[in-house]
Amino acid sequence: MLSLLYEESLLMGDRELGAASLRDQVARLFEEAREDVYRYLLTLGLAPPQAQEAAQDVFLRLYVALKKGEEIRNPRAWIFRVAHNLGLKIRRRRDLPSFAPGLEARIPDPARDPEEDLLERERLRRIDRGIQELSEQQRNCLFLRMEGLRYAEIGAVLGIGAPTVGEFLRRAMAKLKKVLHDE
Amino acid sequence: MMNDEMGHPGDEAMLRYADGELSEADAGRIRLHLETCGRCRGELEDLRATLSACAHYHQVETRFPPPAPWGDLSRQLATLDEAPSAFARLCQALRSHAASSRRWTVAALALACAVIYWVTDTPSARAEQLLRKAAAVESAKPAPRRIQIRSKTRTVTRRTGALPAPSDVSDRDTWPSLEAQFRAANYSWEDPLSARSFMEWRDRLPEKRDDLVTDRSGYQVRTTTHSSDLVEATLKLRAEDLRATEGTLEFRNHERVEISELPEEAAPSSVASVRPEASSDPHPELPRTQPGDSAATVAATPGGELRVFAALRRLGADMGEPIEVTRTERQILVAGVGLDPQRAREIQDALSSLPNVAVRFSEPAPAPVSPSAPEASSPAASSEAVRLLRSRLEAQLGGRGPFEQFAEQALEGAEALMTGVHALRRLSQRFAPETESQLNAEERRLLEKLRGELTHLVLQRETEIQDLMKPVLGAPPASRNSAIVSKQVAAEELFRAARQVDRLVSIVFGGAAVEQAGPLEPQLRSSLAELRAAMEACMR
Known part of the structure; x- marks a missing residue:
């Protein structure tokens, strides 16, 4: 089955399509993209339960939009744009601090040899430091790129042009390259 | 596209190239340039290494699975359709705001959607879902392991999980008074650190209250009750695989017991796994041997060795790196000499899930000092x-x-x-x-x-x-x-x-x-x- 996410345009408000078919399509998109959206929401600083809830909301909103006859040109960019706005609003509305426990809590495999963990920690700590020093836009560009979005899509999500995305990513990479190589 | 007089592509062009964001013509020009420019090839490699470090970080950063199973969206959408008032409210909220702003009001929408989640979003429902999922993982992948049970006065260590070895049986009877308390409370003494045991105890309680705490390391379920001798139990489930790693039990007589998983001294017989043998010392040579003397040890097979090669291939570590792979009857030894610590770490990570694999890194032996005259004559x-x-x-x-x-x-x-x-x-x-x-x-x-x-x-x-x-x-x-x-x-x-x-x-x-x-x-x-x-x- 072809992925709907990569369709150039979705126009599901079509009366002929019928509610059941519309539901199926949204449910399919949900299955395809929910984990990506959830991860992106985590990177915006939402805690896992909020991120999961918000990710589901995104698809409910997609359904409502399509049912109203809205034409969605790039579903992937649309979904991430809504997730991005929703994530920021949730954080603002609930006045939540960014959910970012210490790096220690994020290091995988607590059962691993502690000495071994040191190396892993050091590397992650460096890149973590670099990422903390990025501007919010640079960070968002980077994480959206990690979810496989093209520059133009990232631009559509963040409301900036694709060339600006390229420039943000370039600066982000320069910074990260530096922290990784700093002794 | 080419940024300086020498024709080297600039940083952004290189990044766009690595990201596949260039037109075919521009990418072709860079490809052509790369063929003849070692410096730019080096930079591209560097850039790719940074991107891959970012990807690893991103993976770590977002490795926490959703706390609950995903809901059935089709059903939720159908519910929306069947409840016209909810849907109308939703649309109404959207319309009224669309007049002033094209953007939707998230709050109103979230409020409407919350109706759907009320049913499934209580801590009890989530705790239950989580425990069931964890129990299912346990039965799919039974993992014998060592646990420690501690009270104020005593500590015992024993093996649990799949069938205990006969030598462990005596351990199990070393704390009769506590065992009796477990039994009285209907809590499994045999396997006290498991989602299944927790769930079986919890399911039998006529009255209980659940809390669920989620953080990035995982989930903690806490259940309290008045209808058991065990009045409170907590269980920590690790985020990545929902494995139960810690638990506490509080009995009515105020006896408090803590249970935790211990690192394996030796890999259990049925799931012998990688024992990374490097430490923070960049290249220690640890002569630790892979456990594998038990008769039940799974033999190291050609298939296992192949998977080692596949893992090395994914890292590109099968080319030009001083890594040897040897297979004996019982284990596959991956030995690396003089690797940098970060690379050693990556390789260990990549092999960590494969059975019967031992990884050993060491420093290169000092090069023999020889006044080497070229052996071959040069006519x-x-x-x-x-x-x-x-x-x-x-x-x-x-x-x-x-x-x-x-x-x-x-x-x-x-x-x-x-x-x-x-x-x-x-x-x-x-x-x-x-x-x-x-x-x-x-x-x-x-x-x-x-x-x-x-x-x-x-x-x-x-x-x-x-x-x-x-x-x-x-x-x-x-x-x-x-x-x-x-x-x-x-x-x-x-x-x-x-x-x-x-x-x-x-x-x-x-x-x-x-x-x-x-x-x-x-x-x-x-x-x-x-x-x-x-x-x-x-x-x-």
């Missing part, structure tokens, strides 16, 4: 041949500078070719027909895939060196059509041909000692032709 005639060819090439390429640059590329190209050929040959040697016949169908497909990938990489490198040489040496003469049948023979033949090319390139461009007399140019040309033929045979 004057051959040295003369080198000089002649060099001066011809210098003249053709336009001087000493261009020649040096060309020489560097030729040496790099030959080296890259050799690392690829070595990797392909090693795979062929390790999986000779008699070994291959022990693989199952899936493993054979994996072997084919690996072989295909390596062959493709070697082909790229072979093409690069042929393309480099063609303008100065002319097209290689047509070579005989090789009648090679087996893949092993083809890989051997390719190795022989590549080594010959490498040797001649080293002589002509790297000042290596000349082992034999004779005009070099025809030799180089015919060795390239043989390389081409061997390459084609490999791809058949």
